[in-house]
Amino acid sequence: MDSLATSVAAIFEFPIDFAGQKKAHDLLSRCLSLGVLASIVAGIFTNSIHALVYTFAASLVITFVAVVPAWPAFKQNPQSFLPVKYDL
Amino acid sequence: MFNLANRVQVLLNQTLTAVSVLTAAIALISVVQLYFAGVWSIDTTSISNVKAIALLKNLRSFGALHGKPKENSKIAFDLSADLTPLFHWNTKQIFVYLTAEYEGKLAGLSSRVTYWDKIITRREDATLSLKNARAKYLVWDVEKSFRGRNATLRLEWSIQPYVGAFVLGETLVGEDFAFASVKRKS
Numbered sequence: 001m002d003s004l005a006t007s008v009a010a011i012f013e014f015p016i017d018f019a020g021q022k023k024a025h026d027l028l029s030r031c032l033s034l035g036v037l038a039s040i041v042a043g044i045f046t047n048s049i050h051a052l053v054y055t056f057a058a059s060l061v062i063t064f065v066a067v068v069p070a071w072p073a074f075k076q077n078p079q080s081f082l083p084v085k086y087d088l
Numbered sequence: 089m090f091n092l093a094n095r096v097q098v099l100l101n102q103t104l105t106a107v108s109v110l111t112a113a114i115a116l117i118s119v120v121q122l123y124f125a126g127v128w129s130i131d132t133t134s135i136s137n138v139k140a141i142a143l144l145k146n147l148r149s150f151g152a153l154h155g156k157p158k159e160n161s162k163i164a165f166d167l168s169a170d171l172t173p174l175f176h177w178n179t180k181q182i183f184v185y186l187t188a189e190y191e192g193k194l195a196g197l198s199s200r201v202t203y204w205d206k207i208i209t210r211r212e213d214a215t216l217s218l219k220n221a222r223a224k225y226l227v228w229d230v231e232k233s234f235r236g237r238n239a240t241l242r243l244e245w246s247i248q249p250y251v252g253a254f255v256l257g258e259t260l261v262g263e264d265f266a267f268a269s270v271k272r273k274s
Contacts, residue, residue, distance in 0.1 A: 012092050020089075021089035021090060025089055028099060029102070033106075035106065036106050039110065040117070048177055049114070049178055049250050049251070056110060060103060067095060068095045068096055
């Protein structure tokens with residue numbers, strides 16, 4: 001019998017495939033670097049460090065939404081398993 | 089990145105890296121901006137009408153030790169300065185202090201004392217205009233008297249930024265005056 005923690009973890013698994021993992025990782029790096037650059041530019045042009053912080057927070061929210069859920073785009077190449085060779 | 093928890097973890101980890109890069113960038117860029125804004129070459133400050141007063145104090149809290157009286161010094165001065173360039177997007181507040189520098193006991197060494205200071209938290213308050221202001225602090229030397237030496241008053245400042253290191257500097261204007269001496273009854 002599964003413990004409660006294991007069954008809860010199973011509900012929130014949301015797996016993605018190998019190609020999707022690489023895609024998600026690249027997207028994450030790109031979003032965060034862009035966020036850092038955009039917030040520095042925003043801070044300098046508005047002359048306010050608060051604008052910088054809010055821009056960075058917004059970029060974090062966007063990155064979270066783009067990367068964390070198991071979007072269909074991350075499940076385009078499902079792993080095919082080897083066929084069973086022997087009858088049991 | 090295979091499941092939800094792992095993706096959240098990687099995101100938080102990368103965020104930490106991004107925040108440290110951002111912090112370092114702000115600290116560096118703001119100092120460079122201050123340099124090009126010319127904050128180390130403000131020469132519009134004017135210190136004038138300096139009147140020095142000397143007092144003899146017997147209290148330990150005024151530097152008098154072992155029952156020997158100590159000569160204390162205070163001044164009155166006029167000051168006008170425009171420190172608005174010090175306020176930029178990474179400035180939280182500035183600390184402005186008026187110091188007198190004079191030759192020390194040993195040749196080649198100088199002593200510095202602070203007569204007056206002020207914390208400025210808003211750009212609108214960064215234009216100083218004081219008439220006949222009194223020193224906030226009584227100062228005394230390690231020796232028992234200032235011996236009427238000549239001193240140079242300077243307005244120094246320190247920027248406390250939101251992010252990054254303290255930035256120190258002074259305005260380029262110095263005003264000379266001589267310490268007053270106590271008139272002794274003989």
